Amino acid sequence: xxxxxxxxxxxxxxxxxxxxxxxxxxxxxxxxxxxxxxxxxxxxxxxxxxxxxxxxxxxxxxxxxxxxxxxxxxxxxxxxxxxxxxxxxxxxxxxxxxxxxxxxxxxxxxxxxxxxxxxxxxxxxxxxxxxxxxxxxxxxxxxxxxxxxxxxxxxxxxxxxxxxxxxxxxxxxxxxxxxxxxxxxxxxxxxxxxxxxxxxxxxxxxxxxxxxxxxxxxxxxxxxxxxxxxxxxxxxxxxxxxxxxxxxxxxxxxxxxxxxxxx
Numbered sequence: 001x002x003x004x005x006x007x008x009x010x011x012x013x014x015x016x017x018x019x020x021x022x023x024x025x026x027x028x029x030x031x032x033x034x035x036x037x038x039x040x041x042x043x044x045x046x047x048x049x050x051x052x053x054x055x056x057x058x059x060x061x062x063x064x065x066x067x068x069x070x071x072x073x074x075x076x077x078x079x080x081x082x083x084x085x086x087x088x089x090x091x092x093x094x095x096x097x098x099x100x101x102x103x104x105x106x107x108x109x110x111x112x113x114x115x116x117x118x119x120x121x122x123x124x125x126x127x128x129x130x131x132x133x134x135x136x137x138x139x140x141x142x143x144x145x146x147x148x149x150x151x152x153x154x155x156x157x158x159x160x161x162x163x164x165x166x167x168x169x170x171x172x173x174x175x176x177x178x179x180x181x182x183x184x185x186x187x188x189x190x191x192x193x194x195x196x197x198x199x200x201x202x203x204x205x206x207x208x209x210x211x212x213x214x215x216x217x218x219x220x221x222x223x224x225x226x227x228x229x230x231x232x233x234x235x236x237x238x239x240x241x242x243x244x245x246x247x248x249x250x251x252x253x254x255x256x257x258x259x260x261x262x263x
Contacts, residue, residue, distance in 0.1 A: 001112040001241040003150065004035055004042035004072075007192030008050040008212035010081065011063040018053050019229075024214040027234050027253075028066045031213040034253045035070060035236065042238065043111055045072050048192035048210060049079025049121075049154030051087070060090035077117045078104050079154040079193060080126050080168075084119075101133055107141050113187070113241040116141055118153040118176075126168040128155030128193075135175050142183040148241060149186050156191040156209050158200040161221045165194055177203040187246040188239065197235070197250045208248060211235035 009028045010018050018024045035042065045067070052059035067074055076094065078084055084104050088097050096106040096117075103119040118138055120128035130138070142149065157173035159166050170176070180186050180203030189207040195217040198209040213236060218228030238249045 002040060002042045003111075003113060003115070003239040003241070004045045004070075005048060005152075005190055005210045005237040005239060006031065006045060006213055007048040007210040007236070008079065008195055008214065009047070009052075009063065009066075010050050010212070010214055011052045011059050011066065012054070013056070013058045014062055018214065022215050024053070025062060025066060027214040028063075031234060031236055031253045032066060032069055034251065038238075038251075042072055044108075044115070045070055045074045046115060046117075046152050046190070047074065047076050048152055048190060049077055050081040050192060051076060051079065053081055055081060055083035055086050057086060057090050060087065064091070073110070075108060075115060075117065075152075077152060077154060078119060078121050080121055080128065082121065083123075084121070100137060103134055103137070105134065105137055105141075107144075109145070109147075112148075112243070113239075113246070114145060114147045114149040116149055116151045118151060120153045120155040120170055127171055128153075128169065129171045130173075130176050135179055138176070139179045139182070142179065142186065146183075146185045148246070149183070150239065150246070151180065151186055151189045153189070153191050155193050156198065157189060157207055158202050160194060160198050160200075160209075162194065162217070162219070162225070162227075163223050164225065164227045165217065169193070173202075179203070180205060187241070188248070190237075190239070196232075197237070208237070210237045211250065213253065
């Protein structure tokens with residue numbers, strides 16, 4: 001089972017620029033082309049939030065056009081730039097987005113690796129949280145199957161050391177950590193939001209952040225450092241379940257010279 005994770009594409013309407021500077025649709029188009037050139041194609045795609053920039057129907061429609069060439073099952077989840085109700089209206093065929101209890105949370109049992117999607121967003125706020133209702137859903141969903149599982153969410157459940165961004169992270173991740181720690185079959189917790197690859201131990205497993213397909217955030221671990229944006233190469237991740245363990249590869253999107261070691 002090969003799961004491709006795309007994160008934080010921040011799609012704007014055609015012809016516009018995010019923040020007045022970044023052509024996020026062009027970046028996603030390049031990332032999709034990069035995935036399609038891989039010798040082994042993913043079995044499914046998960047997009048871990050901040051799908052679009054202003055949560056308009058036009059942006060969601062454009063996002064779907066850009067993702068369709070992947071020609072694989074695509075699973076979406078909201079980030080802090082998204083709107084649950086607008087997502088649900090714009091993707092009526094994606095019945096899993098209906099979620100439960102007003103949250104976009106669901107499980108996918110169609111593959112060798114189970115995917116459990118958790119909704120961490122707080123409307124109109126940059127930070128995330130998991131209330132008692134969402135944690136109860138996660139607990140029940142993980143208890144329902146002991147198959148190897150990936151939990152996908154937008155906000156990372158750990159402090160990264162990027163202090164100003166950490167203020168916009170998941171508030172009090174201890175509740176989630178306690179739930180995850182009860183289930184040894186959780187192979188990974190995957191997230192976005194921080195626009196760069198980051199990993200940490202969490203709940204007895206590994207939690208990881210995927211880079212954005214567009215702009216990255218500056219890695220500045222000085223306490224209180226201002227949040228910065230950089231044009232480091234965009235990327236995505238491939239999570240390979242080989243039947244024994246989950247192995248994660250970070251792909252850098254771009255045209256780079258390659259050659260064979262046999263040459």
